[in-house]
Amino acid sequence: MKDFEKIIEEAKAAILPFESWERLPGETGAAYVAFCAFRDYGAARNIRKAVDSVETDEGRREKKYRVWRNWAAQNRWKERAADYDRYMEKLKQTELRKTIEAQGEKHREVTGKMLEVISKKLDAMNPEELTQGNVSEWVQTAIKAEREAAGFATTDGKEAGKQGELCFASDFHGL
Numbered sequence: 001m002k003d004f005e006k007i008i009e010e011a012k013a014a015i016l017p018f019e020s021w022e023r024l025p026g027e028t029g030a031a032y033v034a035f036c037a038f039r040d041y042g043a044a045r046n047i048r049k050a051v052d053s054v055e056t057d058e059g060r061r062e063k064k065y066r067v068w069r070n071w072a073a074q075n076r077w078k079e080r081a082a083d084y085d086r087y088m089e090k091l092k093q094t095e096l097r098k099t100i101e102a103q104g105e106k107h108r109e110v111t112g113k114m115l116e117v118i119s120k121k122l123d124a125m126n127p128e129e130l131t132q133g134n135v136s137e138w139v140q141t142a143i144k145a146e147r148e149a150a151g152f153a154t155t156d157g158k159e160a161g162k163q164g165e166l167c168f169a170s171d172f173h174g175l
Contacts, residue, residue: 021084024075031071038072039081047072108149115142 021039023032038050051065072078 019083019087020076020080021087027075031075034068034071035075035077035080038068038077039084043085045081047077104149104151111145111149114145118142 021035023029027035034050037054038045038047041050041053047068048065051061051068055061055064
């Protein structure tokens with residue numbers, strides 16, 4: 001009967017995806033709970049700290065430490081916890097990437113609206129009111145905003161200094 005169960009476990013391991021930090025075949029429930037306490041302790045984890053976080057009785061701490069140390073060796077706790085840390089980091093990076101992409105989309109949407117307003121203002125302006133400085137500054141600002149919205153760095157790789165402010169906000173009322 002034991003051989004049959006072993007064959008089933010091996011077949012399941014070969015077919016089903018398995019993450020090393022999940023409960024191992026043959027790992028007791030108590031050993032897995034102890035591993036989870038160790039795994040969840042974080043980057044500064046060690047067996048002593050994990051035991052101390054779950055056991056308040058001084059007398060039972062030493063016994064539990066010895067038992068956990070044996071389980072850790074038998075069940076490769078350090079390797080499994082490192083695998084879990086890498087997995088969690090990948091999840092965080094994926095979530096961060098989604099957030100950055102969503103923010104970029106929102107920035108492009110806002111920039112598009114701003115450009116529409118500016119376009120209307122430019123269409124309504126008399127070209128003779130514009131100076132060479134205004135035109136040059138507006139073109140530079142528009143190019144910079146477009147590049148940043150598309151995710152491109154500035155041409156020199158450094159953060160560009162602030163452009164001069166365009167102060168005709170009152171002209172936008174009613175648009």
